[in-house]
Amino acid sequence: MALCHTTQPASRPLRRPLLMLALAATLTAASLGAAAQQAIQLLNASYDPTRELYVEFNAAFAKYWKTKTGQDVSIKQSHGGSGKQARSIIDGLDADVATLALAGDTDALVRNGGWVAKDWQKRLPHNASPYTSTIVLVVREGNPKGIKDWDDLIRADIKVITPNPKTSGGARWNYLAAWEFAKRKFGSDAKAKEFVAKLYGNVPILDTGARGATITFAQRGQGDVLIAWENEAYLLEKEFAAKFDVIAPSLSILAEPAVTVVDRNVDRKGTRAVAEEYLKFLYTEEGQDIAGKNFYRPAVSDKAKANYAKQFARIKLFRIDEAFGGWDKADKEHFADGGSFDQIYTNK
Numbered sequence: 001m002a003l004c005h006t007t008q009p010a011s012r013p014l015r016r017p018l019l020m021l022a023l024a025a026t027l028t029a030a031s032l033g034a035a036a037q038q039a040i041q042l043l044n045a046s047y048d049p050t051r052e053l054y055v056e057f058n059a060a061f062a063k064y065w066k067t068k069t070g071q072d073v074s075i076k077q078s079h080g081g082s083g084k085q086a087r088s089i090i091d092g093l094d095a096d097v098a099t100l101a102l103a104g105d106t107d108a109l110v111r112n113g114g115w116v117a118k119d120w121q122k123r124l125p126h127n128a129s130p131y132t133s134t135i136v137l138v139v140r141e142g143n144p145k146g147i148k149d150w151d152d153l154i155r156a157d158i159k160v161i162t163p164n165p166k167t168s169g170g171a172r173w174n175y176l177a178a179w180e181f182a183k184r185k186f187g188s189d190a191k192a193k194e195f196v197a198k199l200y201g202n203v204p205i206l207d208t209g210a211r212g213a214t215i216t217f218a219q220r221g222q223g224d225v226l227i228a229w230e231n232e233a234y235l236l237e238k239e240f241a242a243k244f245d246v247i248a249p250s251l252s253i254l255a256e257p258a259v260t261v262v263d264r265n266v267d268r269k270g271t272r273a274v275a276e277e278y279l280k281f282l283y284t285e286e287g288q289d290i291a292g293k294n295f296y297r298p299a300v301s302d303k304a305k306a307n308y309a310k311q312f313a314r315i316k317l318f319r320i321d322e323a324f325g326g327w328d329k330a331d332k333e334h335f336a337d338g339g340s341f342d343q344i345y346t347n348k
Contacts, residue, residue, distance in 0.1 A: 039072040040274055045095035047082035047169050047257070048211035049232040053294040054099070060290060061281050065274065073274055081209035082169025083108075089115055095262050096275040101169025101210075103127070103258045104327030113264070120260040129256040130282035131296035134317055135170075135177045136252065138217070138226040138233045141243035145224045149249050150181040153225060154198035161223035162203055163213040165335055169257075170210035172335060174227040177253040179334075180323045184251065197344035218242060229255070230312070231295035248313035253320065 044054060058075040065073045078085065078093065082101035089095050090112045098116070100106050106128075109115040121127045139147050145158060153160050165171040175196065182195035204222065207213040210229055217226040218240040225247075226233075233246045259279050266272040281287045288301035292308035324330040334340045 039074065040271060042073065042075045042096040042271060042275055042278060043078060043094055044075055044097050044099055044278075045078045045085045045089055045093055045262075046099040047085060047101040048079050048209040049170065049214075049229050049235075050099060050257075051077065051079055051211070052235065053231075053291065053296065056294065057282070057287065057290050060286055061278055064281060064286075065277065071274075075278070079209075079211070081163065081167035081171075081212075083172075084167045084208060089262060094265055094269075096266050096269065096271050097259065097261055097279060099257065099259045101255070101257050102172060102327060103129075103256065104172075104331050105169055106258045106260055107327065109260075109262065115262050115264045116260050117263050121258070124259065124279060125283055126299045127256065128258050128260055129299055130259060130279075130287065131257065131291040131299050133230045133255045133257065133296055134252045134315060135173050135249075135255065136228060136230050136233050136313070136315075137247040137249055138228050138236060139224065139245050139247055141245060143245050143247070147225050147247060149247075150178055150199075150251075151185070151195075153178070153202065153227075154195060155202075158202055158225060159204055159223040160199060160202045160225055160227065161205070161207075161213050161217040162227040163210050164206035164208055165341055167208040168210055168213075170229050170232075170255075171206075171213075172330075173229075173253055173255045175334065175341065176320065176324060176330060177249075177251070178227075180253065180318060181249070181251045183323075193340055193344065196340070200345055218244070230297075234295040234311070246313070248315050250316065252315050252317055253323075254317040256320075 046054060054077050062073050065071060078095065082105045085100060086105040086108045089098060089109055098106060098109060103121065106116060106120060110118055137147060139145065152158060162174050163171040165175045178199055179192045179196050183189055183192035186192065186195065205216060207216055210232060213226065214228065214232055216222045218236055236244045259282065261272065261275045261279065266275045283300055285301055285303060288298040288304035292298050292304045297312060298304035298308065320326060320330060
């Protein structure tokens with residue numbers, strides 16, 4: 001009996017820890033499962049004219065991610081002039097991804113605080129530009145001023161609407177497209193500078209972003225011609241209750257908007273995996289189709305390129321590298337403090 005008496009109490013303390021461990025393991029597994037299904041939120045800091053594109057794209061990606069992982073994801077959008085958006089991220093905007101108008105603005109995130117890794121353009125296909133665009137001219141229905149090309153924009157009877165290249169990526173593309181047209185037509189950078197100075201002499205107001213310039217032209221009725229992103233030009237009649245004509249200039253620039261995760265933010269927030277997948281989805285057939293539907297030129301999908309080819313005018317396009325030596329050089333010569341834009345606009 002003594003043996004039996006001493007054995008029985010010893011077995012109970014052994015069972016309780018085992019039961020507690022099993023219960024803890026069950027609760028931990030349940031907790032991890034719930035965390036895995038917890039909704040996640042991303043912030044996409046983008047430039048002005050991508051609003052409609054990303055409304056549609058975000059809905060498609062959320063559906064894709066839910067099907068793939070079971071997790072709900074929502075994407076908030078922040079829009080403004082591309083340069084201004086880059087500055088906002090540098091100043092603390094908690095963006096997970098930056099989908100800016102040009103690589104130069106993304107490079108600013110590398111130089112000013114290391115928000116983005118130096119090799120960001122190598123992490124995605126096509127130098128991290130999933131879609132492209134170009135710059136066109138928009139006039140009022142019937143083209144009452146008979147505007148046909150860039151050289152009409154320096155006429156004394158023309159008022160031009162374009163945003164500020166200090167804050168807007170689209171405005172920088174506009175500026176460089178006009179500059180290169182004039183350089184090729186008149187034979188030198190000096191002549192190009194004179195031409196662009198005359199053009200900006202016809203600009204009554206400089207909005208901070210491309211969408212602001214569009215509103216000034218389309219809604220407020222200012223100006224005779226709007227220098228615009230191609231996608232913005234084709235969306236005008238859909239977005240505003242007025243009629244416009246799109247003029248394809250004889251020469252324009254191949255605009256390559258750039259996308260990247262904001263490394264410092266996604267690593268701190270633990271959102272890298274979903275943020276990277278979000279950007280990769282831009283390169284899928286569905287992502288490329290959405291770009292084409294919103295009047296961006298698909299960059300990688302042959303199917304999407306073929307499907308949307310007819311909606312884009314055939315324009316002779318040049319790349320910034322061939323004409324200006326890349327964004328670093330173009331920024332220093334034209335848009336940095338004291339550059340060509342400051343010289344011509346201060347003089348105005």
